[in-house]
Amino acid sequence: MNFPALAVVVFFAASAAAQQQCGQTPVPPNLGSKEGNEEIVGGTNAQPYSWPWQVVWCKSGWFGCSLECGGSVIDNGWVVTAGHCVYGSTNSPSSFRVKVGVYSEDSSSESGEQVLEVQAIHLHPKYQANPDPQWDIALIELKTQVAYTNHIQPVCLPSKDSTVVVEPNSAWVTGWGTTTEDGSISKTLRQVKVPFVNPPTCEIDYPHTINEEVMICAGQKNLDTCQGDSGGPLVVQNPNGTWYMYGLTSFGQGCAEYKHPGIYSRVTAYCDWIAQTTSNKVQCQDPMNF
Known part of the structure; x- marks a missing residue:
C-alpha cells in the first residue's frame, strides 16, 4: 500500500509519540526513605496503583483467578513475564488470565480493574529450566487490548543498561x-x-x-x-x-x-526478540535519550 508522503510523516510521528508515553505514573509512587519491617522481603506496601504496569499472571478457575506470577504491561496488546512462569503451559493460553489495574491480587471488583484473556504465550526459544532458569522471559499476547487509565500504563524497555545496573545504583x-x-x-x-x-x-x-x-x-x-x-x-x-x-x-x-x-x-538481552515477536509494536528505547 502506498501512503502519501504527509501521511507517512504523520504515521511515524504518531508511532514515536506512542512509544514515548510509556513509563508514566499518573499516581506517583511513594519513594520515601522509610524502611518497613514488613516484607516483600524488606519493603513496604505500595501506594495503590502507583506501579501501573504491574499485572497479576493468574490461572483461571471456578473461584476466580489465582496468582501464579507477576508481570508487566509493555503495550496495549502485550505483557512480559518470566519464562519459568509459563514453562510447560505454552499450549494452554486459555487457562490463564492477565489482571491489570488492581492493588489487591485477589480482587474481583476493584474499580477499573481489567481481566484479559490470553491469545498466545511466547516462551523465549533459548529458555532453559535447569539447573536454574536461563533466558528466562516470556511474552504474553493478549486476546483483547488493555485500556490505559490512570491505574494502567505500560513500562518502557531500555536498549542499553551498562551505566545503570551497576553498584552503587x-x-x-x-x-x-x-x-x-x-x-x-x-x-x-x-x-x-x-x-x-x-x-x-x-x-x-x-x-x-x-x-x-x-x-x-x-x-x-x-x-x-x-x-x-x-x-x-x-x-x-x-x-x-x-x-x-x-x-x-x-x-x-x-x-x-x-x-x-x-x-x-x-x-x-531480549530487545531484538521482543521487537520481532511483537512485530515491532514494542521496541527498546535509549533511556538517556530525553
Missing part, C-alpha cells in the same frame, strides 16, 4: 509474593528498593551460575523478592522521570539471605 521491585520464605503471599502490592550487585561479586555468591549476558543481580540481606514475585518488574526512573524496566524477577537462593541477592532476567 539501586532499583525498585514490586509484587504480591510471599512475605517470608515459604510464607503467605501478600494480598496488597508491595515494593522494595534493592541495590545492584556487580557480576564478579554475584558470581562468588552463585558459583558457576551467573550468565552476565542475560542476568542482573540485585538485593541484599533483608531486601529482596520472594516466591510469587517471579516475572515482576525491576525498574529505574531516568532523569526526566520516565520509568524503565531493566529486569524481570527470575530466581535466587532463599529470600533476602546474606550473600544471596536476587537474580533478574536482563531486559536489554
